[in-house]
Amino acid sequence: MKGITMIEFKNVSKVYDSNGVHALDKVSINIQKGEFVFIVGSSGAGKSTFLKLIMREEQPTSGTIVVNGMHLEKMPRRKVPYLRRTMGIVFQDFRLISKMTVYENVAFAMRCVGKKNDVIKKRVPYILELVGLGDKAKDHPSELSGGEQQRVSLARALVNNPALIIADEPTGNIDPEMSYEIIQLLSEINKRGTTVLVVTHEHELVKSFGKRVITIDDGRVVSDSDDERYVAI
Amino acid sequence: MSSFGYLIKEGFKNLFHNRLMTLASLGVLISCLVLTGSAVMLTVNVSNIVDSVGDNNSTKVFLDDNLTELEAVYKGKELKALDNIVDAQFVDKDDAIQAYREQLGEAVFANMTGDDNPLPYSFNVTMDDLSRYDETVNAIKGVSGVASVSSHREVAQKLASLSSFITTMSLWIILALAIISLFIISNTIRMTMFAHRFEISIMKSVGATNAFVRVPFIVEGVIIGLVSAAASVGILYLLSDGVINSVQSILNFRYTRFTEIIWPVAGAFCAAGVLVGALGSAVSISRSLKHEGNEILGW
Ligand SMILES: Nc1ncnc2c1ncn2[C@@H]1O[C@H](COP(=O)(O)OP(=O)(O)OP(=O)(O)O)[C@@H](O)[C@H]1O
Numbered sequence: 001m002k003g004i005t006m007i008e009f010k011n012v013s014k015v016y017d018s019n020g021v022h023a024l025d026k027v028s029i030n031i032q033k034g035e036f037v038f039i040v041g042s043s044g045a046g047k048s049t050f051l052k053l054i055m056r057e058e059q060p061t062s063g064t065i066v067v068n069g070m071h072l073e074k075m076p077r078r079k080v081p082y083l084r085r086t087m088g089i090v091f092q093d094f095r096l097i098s099k100m101t102v103y104e105n106v107a108f109a110m111r112c113v114g115k116k117n118d119v120i121k122k123r124v125p126y127i128l129e130l131v132g133l134g135d136k137a138k139d140h141p142s143e144l145s146g147g148e149q150q151r152v153s154l155a156r157a158l159v160n161n162p163a164l165i166i167a168d169e170p171t172g173n174i175d176p177e178m179s180y181e182i183i184q185l186l187s188e189i190n191k192r193g194t195t196v197l198v199v200t201h202e203h204e205l206v207k208s209f210g211k212r213v214i215t216i217d218d219g220r221v222v223s224d225s226d227d228e229r230y231v232a233i
Numbered sequence: 234m235s236s237f238g239y240l241i242k243e244g245f246k247n248l249f250h251n252r253l254m255t256l257a258s259l260g261v262l263i264s265c266l267v268l269t270g271s272a273v274m275l276t277v278n279v280s281n282i283v284d285s286v287g288d289n290n291s292t293k294v295f296l297d298d299n300l301t302e303l304e305a306v307y308k309g310k311e312l313k314a315l316d317n318i319v320d321a322q323f324v325d326k327d328d329a330i331q332a333y334r335e336q337l338g339e340a341v342f343a344n345m346t347g348d349d350n351p352l353p354y355s356f357n358v359t360m361d362d363l364s365r366y367d368e369t370v371n372a373i374k375g376v377s378g379v380a381s382v383s384s385h386r387e388v389a390q391k392l393a394s395l396s397s398f399i400t401t402m403s404l405w406i407i408l409a410l411a412i413i414s415l416f417i418i419s420n421t422i423r424m425t426m427f428a429h430r431f432e433i434s435i436m437k438s439v440g441a442t443n444a445f446v447r448v449p450f451i452v453e454g455v456i457i458g459l460v461s462a463a464a465s466v467g468i469l470y471l472l473s474d475g476v477i478n479s480v481q482s483i484l485n486f487r488y489t490r491f492t493e494i495i496w497p498v499a500g501a502f503c504a505a506g507v508l509v510g511a512l513g514s515a516v517s518i519s520r521s522l523k524h525e526g527n528e529i530l531g532w
């Protein structure tokens with residue numbers, strides 16, 4: 001059954017101007033709303049570049065990109081914030097503000113998009129409960145384990161109710177059991193209807209979840225578990 | 234709005250952290266505004282003097298102190314008989330002191346009435362052809378019983394040309410200082426933005442508009458502008474009276490005091506301070522906001 005498209009790359013190539021590196025070469029990928037997709041590949045393959053194109057941190061050299069119905073290649077700069085509001089971004093290094101408490105870090109994302117304080121006061125505790133940090137609201141990031149910090153980061157990504165979650169090696173800085181929990185949590189979120197895109201190096205983890213896996217190598221898609229064109233490989 | 238408050242608070246902290254840059258911004262902007270204020274005071278007062286002294290084309294002729302009133306009045310005929318003189322208006326001592334009183338205020342003249350009046354009798358002389366001013370003044374000085382001829386008119390002329398020279402100079406210096414202020418403020422804000430690049434990258438990744446990211450830094454620039462405006466008004470308030478008083482001892486006149494123009498000046502200073510502060514920060518902000526994510530962080 002054909003669903004609704006969340007991300008569509010058509011013949012997308014990316015050459016970095018600064019050093020002429022061909023990070024992506026004629027990549028075509030289609031991801032439906034509600035999918036959970038792992039992106040794997042060796043270092044320097046172009047995985048982060050793929051995510052940066054989705055969040056429009058970078059622009060493609062050629063090809064077309066549609067995310068959540070929005071055409072990115074002709075999107076003016078002033079509209080980019082509204083694209084970002086439809087997605088939650090999780091980084092490998094958590095990127096939490098150390099001077100703010102867990103609560104403030106999550107609330108910050110809501111304030112940045114102009115949410116009112118009374119809305120924030122209801123929403124943040126709910127989201128912290130969802131990621132299992134209801135009792136850590138007043139702690140500072142430095143007082144938490146890596147796994148807990150990543151869950152704060154996930155809470156911040158979720159708090160504005162995005163249609164899409166993008167995570168670039170979210171388990172890269174945390175130990176294996178914690179990693180499993182984070183992916184488990186992302187999978188729970190996915191079950192509630194959010195599209196999830198996870199870049200990772202951990203093949204064991206990928207195997208144990210049995211989700212769609214796209215492999216990128218040297219800027220090209222070399223396998224896609226859901227695409228019959230690659231099944232032969 | 235506690236995150237917003239947080240950034241503004243951070244902005245204040247940074248003003249303090251970047252003490253040197255903040256002080257430089259304040260120093261240059263304050264110099265610029267104080268100089269502007271001084272130029273305004275100078276222009277206002279000089280044009281007052283020029284108006285009141287230079288405009289009425291009459292020259293004061295003071296007579297010797299020992300002349301009686303009758304002798305004094307009679308000198309008018311001699312003066313009118315001179316070439317180039319249209320009219321010579323007798324000025325009674327009492328009228329003279331009254332006129333000064335109106336110009337300079339009551340207090341100074343409290344004990345100078347009647348026999349204690351220190352002024353001599355005098356004439357207001359009107360000339361026909363002002364180009365022959367010097368020649369005619371010499372002729373008047375030749376009349377016996379004439380003690381002195383006032384030179385206010387020449388002073389006024391000299392003042393006017395001096396003031397226009399100073400005003401022109403000031404305009405250039407003010408312009409230069411304004412540009413330097415812009416430059417220094419924009420660098421101060423750039424340092425603050427650099428210190429906050431981490432928060433900025435997060436704000437952008439969660440979908441904050443550039444306008445939203447910008448606000449705290451504009452606020453910071455505006456604070457620099459407003460503090461400078463307030464300090465400049467304070468400095469002018471404290472200094473101008475002293476300067477006017479010492480000038481008064483050289484050339485007596487009812488000068489316009491700073492307190493008389495303090496509100497329009499304060500208003501203009503605040504507007505200028507806010508403008509320079511906001512403009513200075515806007516320049517650096519729009520440059521750094523073009524970057525995204527890791528580029529902001531420099532990773
Ligand atoms: N901002 C950039 N400017 C220039 N070249 C870049 C930039 N970002 C990435 N590259 C280059 O593009 C290629 C792909 O990089 P990318 O970060 O997408 O790889 P990756 O698959 O995420 O690797 P890793 O697993 O190490 O994170 C690499 O050769 C990298 O050096």
Ligand SMILES: [Mg+2]
Nearest residue numbers: 047048049168
């Ligand atoms: Mg990467």
